[in-house]
Amino acid sequence: MSRSILAASRVHPIWQAGPIRVESPDEDAFTLSVGALSLLAPQFRPAGARRLHRLHLVGAYAAESDWAFSEALGIPHLEVRHHPLTSQGLWGALAAAAHDDAPAGREAVVTAEVAAAGREGRPERQAGAAGFLLGPEAGLAVLRHGYRGTTPGRGPSMKGAVLEWLEAVGVSAPGAGLEVVFGTDELAGRWQSVWEEVAPVAAVTSPWYAAEPATEASMLRAASGLWELARRLRTSQSGLIAEVHAGRIGYAGFRLDGPVRWRGQWGPLPPGEVLPTSTSSERKADLGALSQGAYVPHPRYLENLPSRWRLEAERCGHCDTLTFPIAGRCSVCGRSDGLRREPLARDGLEVQAVTTIASGAQPTEFDPVVAAAGSYDVLIAGLGASVRGTFQVTDAAPGQVRIGDRVRLALRRLYPMEGEWRYGLKAVPDRNPPAPSSTTRRRRPSEAPRGRRASLRGRGAATARRRPAAR
Amino acid sequence: MERALASVDRGLDPERVEELYLATLGFSGWQLGNSSAIAVEELGRPGLPSVRVENACASGGYALRMAVDAVASGRRDLVLVVGVEKMTDVSNARRRYWLGVSGDTEWERLAGLTFAGVYGLMAARYAAEYGPVREALSEVAVKNHANGALNPNAHFQKGVSREQATNAPTVAAPLGLYDCCPVSDGAAALLVAAPSVAHEYTDSPVYVVGSGAGSDALAIQARASMTRIDASRRAADEAFRRAPFDRKQVQLLEVHDCFTIAELLALEDLGMTPRGTAGRLTLSGATRIGGRLPVNPDGGLKAKGHPIGATGVSQAYEVFLQLRGQAGARQVGGAERALTHNVGGSGASAAVHLFSVSAT
Structure with a gap:
């Protein structure tokens, strides 16, 4: 220790x-x-x-x-x-x-x-x-x-x-x-x-x-x-x-x-x-506003947090399938007993698909992002061998991410809903993808x-x- | 509805209609519940059994399927299928909200995606797996705009060039403006009759000889592949299972090209061409009117428009015209067997129907 x-x-x-x-x-x-x-x-x-x-x-x-x-x-x-x-x-x-x-x-x-x-x-x-x-x-x-x-x-x-x-x-x-x-x-x-x-x-x-x-x-x-x-x-x-x-x-x-x-x-x-510059509004009026769409009721939002914030998946004790996001049952065999929570790695994730959302193609709740940055990227990344996740890209200019790039996930603000901020994981381009562990270099003191x-x-x-x- | 009833070759007494299926998403939220009651009122048959069928962009295809089932089961002899969507009379912001309501809310929408973004991801992945796809996407736009120019009911009646399509402003990379269907108003209606009574109304009915439906996960992150729409494959498999002809004998397709990439995926998912080859097939000209396998002669969603609930119904309407030789300038010569393909969401649901000029 x-x-x-x-x-x-x-x-x-x-x-x-x-x-x-x-x-x-x-x-x-x-x-x-x-x-x-x-x-x-x-x-x-x-x-x-x-x-x-x-x-x-x-x-x-x-x-x-x-x-x-x-x-x-x-x-x-x-x-x-x-x-x-x-x-x-x-x-x-x-x-x-x-x-x-x-x-x-x-x-x-x-x-x-x-x-x-x-x-x-x-x-x-x-x-x-x-x-x-x-x-x-x-x-x-x-x-x-x-x-x-x-x-x-x-x-x-x-x-x-x-x-x-x-x-x-x-x-x-x-x-x-x-x-x-x-x-x-x-x-x-x-x-x-x-x-x-x-x-x-x-x-x-x-x-x-x-x-x-x-x-x-x-x-x-x-x-x-x-x-x-x-x-x-x-x-x-x-x-x-x-x-x-x-x-x-x-x-x-x-x-x-x-x-x-x-x-x-x-x-x-x-x-x-x-x-990047501003990607969401902090104005008090917006916090009170009802976002048009993307309505996830608060109890459902809370229910999702293990996957949405901590990237937890469920491993089936019967068929070993990994299910993400957690659903309370195995996505292959359907059994709900014997599920084990398993946090997935949040860095070094490979980009499998990426798009740049231009002005007009965004859901209204992301209007402030487009107003500030002009557009934004959304990608699908592999989470381990068998599951994927969809994430908005942050901390990078739009159009920079390519399929095959590596990203890490960070908790960020999504948008305000019913008086409070909703948070979720976003993807940050990994400028220094982790080297294989055997060759990891230690930074000198x-x-x-x-x-x-x-x-x-x-x-x-x-x-x-x-x-x-x-x- | 009025035009459909009035179009019947030998005339039709509206009192003979036994049931009504209304396909609509309820875009804008106006009369989201019980909208079928309004439809039967408009028809002047307020006592008629009716129901709204909602399966996102596949509502029309599913409404047709329910009508076919009602007739095939022997419960009804004559059923009216109506598809409708009024999309242009709401504000821009409200429209963008409604354009996303059928997608996955909890993951895709919260990442900032609407359908353009979801299909943008599929197109990006498709290019990564099968090579450059830009030219083929543009060719889909060029072809469907050219077909739309021949269709007096199309939203866009103007051709576009390959260059215009390729250099259009980005909507959701790699998709540009001409890769996306427009926001349209529209309605379509069909009368589905039992074969035993059809000849009371016409000498040249078009027979529904196959009906299939399938579904998949709503979010593409949860699907087996990002470059396939398995719901379409399942729907086609079911439709062909009892059909009197096979895939090779299809002469004409109306497919769900909400985005140009969707037409390429459809041709592969329906089994018309091997994986990764739809672009080549399209660039060869085979899918044009006059080609080996004409696709979307009415302009497709791309040029005819995509009034959500109406789309699946209007595909069957186009096939009805084509198989009866009534499609005018866009007539596909000698077409006797056709397929319609209607997708909901980005592939969460799909309905496929097969049509023929003969019952067997």
């Missing part, structure tokens, strides 16, 4: 807001979070000692999250706790997850946010999610954390603040090895001088959020700081996150007790990778320069943005 904290994160500058209506792509806090947690999924099981038994949600999640995560992850009776959408909320959730008496298994913290970013006059949107797996054997200990506002002009002195933070992580006489992630939106140069004076040996870095374009997303800033810190920490080392932002001061101290394993990537998309003082607004930010972290 690995002793580890695992983190999965991603940040996408997902769409240009500009003069267009406020519309979102087919990702929201829920789908982003499921995406992040699914990267952690190999590390927990629906049952047994490594069972995930509690999920801490940090951010603004719809009410149906209380059951939807349980359904999407395939973990019955998953306990859900909500935490506020602030840095403090994230640190508090981590502390709760790391310190809770959790004999039943593991706890995960997930946060996601879709927020405005970018320079004035050139607004962008950014979205991201980070998942952290904790529990009895978690590698990350939360030492202390605090967060407070300051009356304008009456905050603590900069030097006093730094000393207070150092004390919080038990470093009274600053020595070598302290990793610090510090972010500020004011007086960066003066803060840098104070750090150099008070803690000359500490490695202070400023993650991407301190760089332009600044993001308004407080959770993305907080999660990115944590990502950066945990990526730099070595076993038995302490670390500190501090931020001074919009008149608020916050800090959290961490200690790494075990090796950290990483999944995913944090930072803007690599050059050349383009995510990140070779970030260590212990080096980076400019608060400079190089540290740049490296954190570009380097995929995998350790």
Whole structure:
């Protein structure tokens, strides 16, 4: 059993807001979070000692999250706790997850946010999610954390603040090895001088959020700081996150007790990778609207979720036939006893047929997709040897997918119906199809320069943005 | 209905009609329930037993099948089959909604497909399995538009060129605008009579000598193959089982070409040509009027139009004209044995009928 904290994160500058209506792509806090947690999924099981038994949600999640995560992850009776959408909320959730008496298994913290970013006059949107797996054997200990506002002009002195933070992580006489992630939106140069004076040996870095374009997303800033810190920490080392932002001061101290394993990537998309613009409407009026057609009654929608969200099929115990979607009986011999649920692989799926739906050929409920992207692809992919599924393509320009290509499936928004979003799996072109297991290459550990003082607004930010972290 | 009754060679007293089968999807939702009651009212026979037959785009073929069964069983001597759909008097958005209601809702529709998309997938897969198909698809459009130009009742009465068809704007790749049937209004009616009474009305009846139907999974992801419509094969097998002639003796086909790829699939599914060869057959000119095996001389769904409930009934109407030598400019010379093929959804249901100028 690995002793580890695992983190999965991603940040996408997902769409240009500009003069267009406020519309979102087919990702929201829920789908982003499921995406992040699914990267952690190999590390927990629906049952047994490594069972995930509690999920801490940090951010603004719809009410149906209380059951939807349980359904999407395939973990019955998953306990859900909500935490506020602030840095403090994230640190508090981590502390709760790391310190809770959790004999039943593991706890995960997930946060996601879709927020405005970018320079004035050139607004962008950014979205991201980070998942952290904790529990009895978690590698990350939360030492202390605090967060407070300051009356304008009456905050603590900069030097006093730094000393207070150092004390919080038990470093009274600053020595070598302290990793610090510090972010500020004011007086960066003066803060840098104070750090150099008070803690000359500490490695202070400023993650991407301190760089332009600044993001308004407080959770993305907080999660990115944590990502950066945990990526730099070595076993038995302490670390500190501090931020001074919009008149608020916050800090959290961490200690790494075990090796950290990483999944995913944090930072803007690599050059050349383009995510589509809006693919569904977020306007409140649309949420209330009755979609014309594709009417699947809510109870039926819920009944379908094992197949629609988790790609579960049924294996017949009598004739070994695989039936997808699940139907409660074997599609060949018709027997309803002896059926076994079997989750199908969700990546490396081969495209068997694909079409591009041009404007006018879409069902009305997908009008927003066509309005935003002009057209979209729909494909049929093989799910294992004997069954197929039909999926809309996302995260790719229309007309790019070919028969024989490989895709993976991701949970996304479909369309609003009767006041809530309906979700389902969509196909994402697999740019790096999995190699045969015997030849799978392991990414080398990140070779970030260590212990080096980076400019608060400079190089540290740049490296954190570009380097995929995998350790 | 009026024209059908008035067209009877020796005249017909409407009071002699014993039952009415109305094929309609109920497009637009107007009078979705009990629409057959309106049909008998219009007929002026409000007391007549009637029922609406709904099997998506195959409603007409199934209504004919039920009428044939009613007569063949001896229960009725004279039955009226009416197919109708009014599709153009609703808004664009509502029309697009209704165009998808017969497809698989839970998987295909939620992936963003209507029928154009489903047939687009089948065409893409067909090309992957059997090689380039674009030219053959265009040829189906060219031929059916040319035939439609000879049919005064066709929606489109204008030919298109191979280039126009090939370079048309995409609807659902690889299908373009000329690969898709239009949205049409239309109606058709047939009188189905027992052979024992048919000669009271005409000296040259057309006999229904085979009737078959079949079904399959609604979503193509669940079917055995994406390049076959097994429902059609099953329907044809049943129709030919007791028919007085075999596939080789068919002289004329009316097939369900809602999209051009569907005509190619139909020729293979019905056993008229081996798998993967329908394109070649079409490009050879064999399926034109005057060819070895004329297909859709009335223009097919592609050019005549596809008023959903009317389609299957109108196919039989065309065959009736052709076998009686009354098809005018589009007459297939010497046609005595014909087949109609009507598909519902993207192949979830199919009805096949065989017709002959002689009872045996």
